[in-house]
Amino acid sequence: MTHRTDIARDHARPALPTQLRTALQLAELGLPVLPLREGKVPFGNCRTCKHSACGDRPHMKAGGPCECPAPCHGWAAATTDPDILTSPAWARAWRQAQAVAYHPGGAALTVVDLDHADAIAWARENLPATKTVTTTRGEHWIYLGTMTSHNAVRPGVDIKSAWSYARWLGPGTGKMALLPDAVRALAVKEPATAAPATSAVVVPAPPGDAVCRHRSPAYLERGIAMAEQRITEASEAIHRTVYRTFLVVLSAHGWCGCLTDNHIGRLFTAAQEKGESLRHCEVAWSNARMKLGM
Template sequence: MTPDCKARCPVDGTHPDESHLRIALALAAAGVPPLPLRAGKVPFGNCQACKGNACGGRPNMKNAGPCECASICHAWAAATTDPAVIASPPWAAAWRQAVCVGYHPGGAGLTVVDLDNAEAITWAQSTLPTTRTVSTTRGEHWIYRGTMASRNAVRPGVDIKSTMSYARFLGPGTGTMTALPDAVRALAVKEPPTARPAPHAVAVPAEGGGGECRHRTPAYLDRGIAMAEQRITGASSGVHTTVYRTFLAVLSAHGRCGCLTDAHVVRLFAAAQAKGESPRHCTDAWANARTKLGL
C-alpha cells in the first residue's frame, strides 16, 4: 500500500483512483471507515437529491434522519467499512477525482490530536502520553483509542478529530496506540459559566417624558416582549441574526423611554439561550444593538 496519498501518481505505477480504492478497502478491512477527499482535502458535496440536506441526512448525524442515497454524501457520515459500497459504481467517480483518502476516526473508535506545527508538537510531547504518531505535511497526528467530541482550535495549532469529523489518512504511523487520556478530553470541554451574567440594565436618557413610558400602558410593552420571545423561539435557522435583530427591534421601540427593566431583558436572554445561544452571545448581541442605536 502507498501510505502517502498526497501524490497523484503512486510509485507503483497504479492509477491514482485504484491506489485510493486499494487503501480504502484495506482500511475498511481493519475496521476504519474511509471516504474519498477532493482537492483541498475536503469531502465531496452532496448530490442534487441531498443538497441542502433535503433528504434528511445520514443516520447518526446531528438532527438528521436516515438517507438511502448511495452517493458520497454528507461528508464524514458517508464513511463506511462496507467493501461493496466502497467499490460500488456510485463511488467510482469520486475515487477517480479524489486526491487522497480520509477516514472517520470516531467510527473506528479513535481520536486524532492534529498538531499543526512544531510548537504544537513540543507542547504535546511535554503534556500528553505518547501514542501512535503519523507525520503530516506540517506536523503530526497523535492517535488514541477512544472517542470524544471533535473540536477545532482547542489551543494554538491543535485540533481534535473524533466523532462527527474526518481525518486524512497518511499511513499507519509508528508507536503503540494508547488509551485516550483525560488530558485530551479536557481540551474539548468548554468552561461553563459560574453563573448567568446579569443582563445590562438599560439606563438611557429618557425621551422627553422624564422617564415616563411613551407607550402609556405596561400591556403594550408586555405584548412587545412576548412577541420578541416568540420571534426568537420560532427561529428555525440563523439564530444569531434573529436574536440580534430582535434585540435591536425591542431597543428601538422601548430603549429610550426608560420602561425596560432587567426582568424584561432576562426574558429575552432566556428565550435566546433556549435556542442554544450562550450567555456571552446574548450579552454581546444586546450591547451591539445598543451601540447601533446610540444608547
C-alpha cells in the same frame, strides 16, 4: 489449471484506482473510509441533497451512515462495506479522489491534530506518548477511545473523533495509548469569568434532577456493584452484556463527572474475568459514550 481465457479476462479487468485500493485495505482493518477530492475535503452533496436540502444536521446528529447512493454528508458517508466502496455510485468519486479519509470515532479512535511545531512541543510536554503520524504541517497523535470532536481547543490543536474525519497519511509509528483525560479535558470550555475562590463548582444536573444524586457515595457504589454483578453472572452473549452494562452505567452515572478511573477499572476487570480483552472493553466503552453523545 488456469485457462488462457481466464488470464485474458483478468488482464481485461480495469485496475482499481490507487485511492480505492488503499480504502479497501483500511476497510478490512475496520476503519470506515471515504474519498476526499481536491483541497482535502469530502465530495459534495448528491442531487437529492444539493445544498443540504435533506437537512444534514439531523442526519449527522443521529450518527448513522449516509443513506445516499454516492459519498455524501462528509464523515457520515464513511463505511467499511466493500460493496459500497466499489459500487458504480462511488466510482466517479474514486476516479477523482486525491486522498482517503477515515472516521476515527467509527473505529473507536481519537486523533489529536497538531498543526505546527509549537503545538507538537506542547503535546510532548503535556500528553502521553502514542502512535504518531507525520502530516504536511505537523503530526497526528492517535489514541484508542472516542470523544466528541472539537476544533481549536488550543492554538494549532484540533480533536477529530466522533462526527469528524481525518486524512489517512500512513500507519505511523509508536504504540497506541488509551485516550487520556488530558485530551478529554481540552474539550471542556473555560468559564467566561473566573468564579470567586469561595464559590463551589456546580455541576449541571440532567433534566428533571434538582440535585446531582451521584454526590452520594452509596448511590454510585450501588450502581457500580450492580453492574459488576450483571457482567459476572452473564452466562451467554458476553459481548452484548458488557456493552449494554456499560451503556446503563454511563446513562445513569456518566453525566456528572462522578465516575473515576477506579470505577471504570472495576467494570473492565469484571469483563476481562469473563474473557473479554482490554481492546474490546475500550471499544465497548467508547461505543457506549458515542451512543449517548458524550
